[in-house]
Amino acid sequence: MDVRRRLRLFAVTIAVTPLVIGGCTAGQREAAKPGHKKAAAPAVTVTPADRTKDVPISAEVGAKVAHGKITAVRLTDDKGAQVPAEPREDGSSWVPTKPLQNSRTYTAEVTATGGSGRTTTQKTTFTTMAKSTKPAITTELYFTSKQTYGTALPVTVAFDPPIPKEARADVQRRLFVKTDPPQPGTWSWVADGKQVEYRAPDFWQPGTKISVRSALQGLPIGKNAIGDADHSATSKIGRQVSLDIDNATKQMSVYQDGKLLRKIPVSLGKSSTPTSSGTMVIMEKFDRTTFDTRGDPNGGYVVDVDDAQRLTWGGEFIHSAPWSEGDQGNINVSHGCTNVSADAAHWLMGVTQVGDLVTVKGTEVKLDQGNGWTAWNVSWDEFAKGSALPVPAGLKPTPSSTPHPGAVAGGSAPAPTPSASGG
Incomplete structure (x- = not known):
């Protein structure tokens, strides 16, 4: 029996100040002084270009300005309803807070104001594409x-x-994370995509509020696919x-706040497993679940277990194992899981949270990158190399933030097929 329980990921918008979408207003013009050259009016270029058709529903309103800065943006649909949007952190575009609708016409008005108060408003109207017949890439966000x-x-x-390598930058640009207090980071791709x-760079600070948006619905991904869904969620970081x-x-040390x-x-995995x-x-927690390893190379058994906490997609758990309590602390007898007593397993369930760090050392094999949530299994520099977009300069861990036991926080399928194996 498959013990997967997928955490549904919902996407978040990047840490930016929400843009108030409203009517365009012109600033008061400064009177020209004798002998002074009149300042040039701002020049605005808006995308999608006017009268563009077959625009993806993932479209953003882009704007480039010369001789001024953007002071107002208004996006409306063909019924005159206003479409909420938020600016990207770099101000390069405005992202609708929900996907646009297929086969609809939208109008974007962008106003820029120059240093002298002169304003320019550029207007563009575009039409979105009909519902795509291309296959959708299934996306799963492990954040609820x-x-x-x-x-x-x-x-x-x-x-x-x-996701093929050539499409990863486009996908990554539509994945947004906002944290309060601000704690910027980066995305990193597992090699197989x-x-x-x-x-x-550092652990999340306890009490941090995190909002995520995976805004991939209708996004063209490569030449032959589109994104399937748009998800959003907000949660917090605990102790x-x-x-x-x-x-x-043969000991586990449990730390809280250092x-x-x-x-x-x-008792860990025996030499054969x-x-x-x-x-x-820790990826997910179960009060009770079933390990069904029939079909696995070293499996063939079915067993019910209590107080199980998943660590890898491949089926490594920490769980109650009353049958091996005599071996715990002395010898490894499991099929790869971390066996603890019934009392200890129950106690752990009341202490841990999904997202807690677990370090295992001294066994015969190393953890494969991507077999679970392995973002902390490499250094920050190595992690950052996996980004398909430039990583902000100066984004580095603080000297005391290197993951280690007891450190105080400072700051196959859609993923490898989760196996039910354990033991």
Whole structure:
């Protein structure tokens, strides 16, 4: 039985000041003084260009200005209704807060004001395309509203089929994250294009509010596909918790806000089915679930488990294993999971959150990048290399923010097919 429970990701807009879409207003003109040359009026170029047809419903209103700056933008549909939009952080365009509708006509009016107060308004009318017949790429956002997440949570979007390299920049430009207080980061693609993750250089600060928007509905992706959906969600970051699992000692150390709460004996994967070493994140939690490994190379069993917490798509969990309590702290007997006592597993469920950091060290194999939410399994520099767009200069971790046990937060399918294996 498949134990997947997908967290639905909803997209967020980038950290910008919301634009008030309203009527265009002209500033008061400055009287020309004798002997002074009259200032040039602003020149405005708006996209989509006037009378453009077959515009994707993911369209944005772009504007370039000479001799001034944009002071008002108004977007309306063919019934005169105003369409809310927000500016990008760099001011290059205005993004409607919802996808446009197919086969509709829209009018954009952009007003710019020069240094002398002279204004120019440029108007453009365009028509969106009919509903596309191209196949849609399925997108999944692993971020839902009204949740409390751990400080290591990477916002993750998965794709089926994968996004080709040449299309990743266009997709990434339509993925927005806003944090309060501000804590900028970047997106990074897993090599196969099935998953992209967002994080800041440092862990999220406890109490941070995060809003996400995956605005991909109707977006042309490559030559032969479009995005399937537009999702939005807002949640917050809770307390800082991290788990350090050491194969040498067969112990798990549980930290909260940098302080050791408890040490727990563990039994990890035996030599034929070793546990992965690496830096992971708790992905989902189950009070009770079923591991069905029939069909797996080293599986063939079905077992019900209590208090299970997923760490990888491949089926590695922390879970209650009363059958191995005599081995915990002494010898590895599992099929790759981290076995703990029933009492410890129940206690952990009350302490941890989805998004908490889990570090495993000293086992026979290393964690594969992309097998779970692996944004913290590489250095910041390596993570940033995975961005399809330029990463802002100066975006670096603080010296004390390197992930380590007990660190206080400072700051196959759409994803690899989640396996039900465990044990």
